[in-house]
Amino acid sequence: MGTSPQHTQAKASRQVAIGDVVFGGDQQPIISGPCSVEPGYVGHAEAAAAAGADVLRGCVFKPRSAPDRFQGMGAEGIPLLDEARRRTGLPIIAEPLDGDDVRLLRDHVDGFLIGARSMRNSRLLEAAGRAEKPIILKRSFAATYDEWLGAADYVRATGNDDVILCERGIRTFVTETRNTLDIAAVPVLASRTDLPVIIDPSHAAGRREWVLPLALAGAAVGAAGIIVESHPVPEQSWTDSCQALSTPELRDLIEQVRRLTSLRELSST
Ligand code: PEP
Ligand code: MN
Secondary structure (H helix, E strand, O other), X not given: OOOOOOOOOOOOOOOEEEOOEEEOOOOOOEEEEOOOOOOOHHHHHHHHHHHOOOEEEOOOOOXXXXXXXXXXXXXXXXXXXXXXXXXXXXXXXXXXXXXXXXXXXXXHOOEEEEOHHXXXXXXXXXXXXXXXXXXXXXXXXOOOHHHHHHHHHHHHOOOOOOEEEEEOOEOOOOOOOOOEOOOOHHHHHXXXXXXXXXXXXXXXXXXXXXXXXXXXXXXHOOOOOEEEEEOOOHHHOOOOHHHOEOHHHHHHHHHHHHHHHHHHHHHOO
16 A cells, blocks of 8 residues: 555446547547527527637527516427538537427437526436437536436436536525535546546526636546537527626637646646
């Protein structure tokens, strides 16, 4: 036995690709786009691509907290996903709310986003898992790590191990931010699972001025990537306008994250 300090042994990291963008490798890819697909989506996607995004958000079905709010463009928005993918050449992810959505989206997306409200929907997790696409699994508002990993196991039980976990903030007594970003999830889960963990600073912050610092915290702590909401005219965003980054703000965030990523690479060589 040597005298060196004992560290928790990190599990071997699994790499999960969305299109040709790898999560869990040396890079910390950025997923971006508006909160929801709107009629101007193709232009919004092109703006995110021009700012340097690696993967597009393309949510046509929106889980909302009340039925009188915009529920997304639905199936009508799917041709916009095809067009955005064709024009930017970037992979795209979208959120299914049920098994029907999985079938509708399957041939038009490169990966599925399972939202915080759906993390506990085991039937949806199984349907998404069987569709043989990579899955980003968001943590539910009050889920423990075990509950979150249990949800991932529902996907993995279908034979699909292409799961990326996403920390998006949890419910605490803090009311200034929309949710409390549990940054510890990244290092803690590195010792508990082989799955990459990304962070969503947008739904944690709830306000655009706090998105950049939280994104940088995620990059510094070793998150496998970042998913962030952006819109060319944030104030006009149909949903979550307070937290959307403008295109220059997104470009700045991406540049700053990349600088941190290269520092991490340098310090590990
Ligand atoms: C989203 O990312 O579109 C979303 C609805 O976020 P969450 O599920 O984390 O609330
Ligand atoms: Mn949103």
